[in-house]
Amino acid sequence: MNTRLYNARILTMEEGSDLFEGEVWISGNTISYVGKSLSDSEIKERGIRFDTVKDCRGNVLMPSFKDAHTHSPMTGMRSYADGMPLWDWLSTKIFPLEAKLTPDDMYELTKLAVLEYLTSGITAVFDMYMNPDVISRCCEEMGIRYVGCCDINNFGPTLDVVRHRYETLNKNNGFSSYFIGFHAEYTCSKELLQSISDLAAEYHSPVFTHNSETEKEVRECIERHGMTPTQLFESLDMFRYGGGGYHCVYLSDEDIEIFKKHDLTVVTNPASNVKLASGIAPISRYLDEGIRVAIGTDGASSNNSLDMFKEMFLVTGLAKIRDKDASAAPAGEVLRMATVNGSRCMGLEESDTLSEGKRADIIMIDLEQPNMQPLNDITCNIVYSGSKTNIKMTMCDGKVLYEDGRFTQNVDPAKIYATANEIMNKYRD
Secondary structure, eight states: OEEEEEEEEEOOOOTTOOOEEEEEEEETTEEEEEESOOOHHHHHHTTOOOSEEEEOTTOEEEEOEEEEEEOGGGGGGTTTSOSOOHHHHIIIIIHHHHTTOOHHHHHHHHHHHHHHHHHTTEEEEEEOOSOHHHHHHHHHHHTOEEEEEOOOBTTBOOHHHHHHHHHHHOOSSSSEEEEEEEEEGGGSOHHHHHHHHHHHHHHTOOEEEEESOSHHHHHHHHHHHSSOHHHHHHHTTTTTTOEEEEEOOSOOHHHHHHHHHTTOEEEEOHHHHHHTTOOOOOHHHHHHTTOEEEEOOOOTTTSSOOOHHHHHHHHHHHHHHHHTOTTSSOHHHHHHIIIIIHHHHTTOGGGSSSOTTSBOOEEEEOOSSGGGOSOSOHHHIIIIIOOGGGEEEEEETTEEEEETTEEOSSOOHHHHHHHHHHHHHHHOO
């Protein structure tokens, strides 16, 4: 299957590359050409025939977004327990409801999440949740990439279960992979954390976890262990094969040095942190220190949407407020967080840029809408004024999954919505 996307503005996200006009060819699931527009005779000379030819009408082609931290089945808890601080929200509302969810419930609620990811141009998710085999299967069936992160804590699962998941969900098929991780310091004993570190060393796996999301979390960790969460993990040799932290709102100077030492990734989740009043991460500091920053939506229960455009705007907007500097977190850097950096922290280097030989995970940004005009600076338009309405096409692995407001695969959105409501009607207080 050969596809030609022509008459496009192309943003490859390669280092040092600027937006240019040209075309993209796709052979099967792989990008085979990215460059200037070619004439019919030039194409004929190359001896290629196209099954699909699409005029992009001057719209932007770029790598798809990668959601570097999410909890897909939590779509069911959207607007379920709002207006509460993190620990009260978790302990009195979220954890009790999650205990009632069945694997089938999680599968169906993940379907709803995937629809939302596609409308936001997201083709890969770094998901931390129970029953990852179910979530992985759902993502694969619906055509997007799943990267799982273990959610182990004092309440389960066992290390043997984690081992089994690691060995079965790393499928080497481009659609399912799995990293060692854990929920958070405050839900894990020190003994369990040491066992997780040992398991990660055995598999040479990066380690990811919720880290320093709130001041309370950091303060209580210091009271328990005499050090911050990051310092505790370092003392347990947790990051010998890299990894990173979700949220990272309150990293100390020493924590930042640890992140630099191990080339760890900060995955920022601004909408969730704002809505739960957790705080604003020092993004400019991380950038100045050379720390890789990626972007996650967190779950729809704390966000309450899975919208990369909202996250990008909040990353830069909150950085400007925090620093009292309108130049903080420039648009190009934020767009890189949502694409390249997310891909690399998730181990998806094969789809990080729009380049020849890479996987065809591509989105088309619709410029023919009022919020994208005039075209003074297209990158700034995408980050500052862009929205999900500008996603004209979402392609993963060479297959168009969403185009012109419609899901193109064999899915029935109305049925998915109805099922999600049926599930929550069973459990809602």
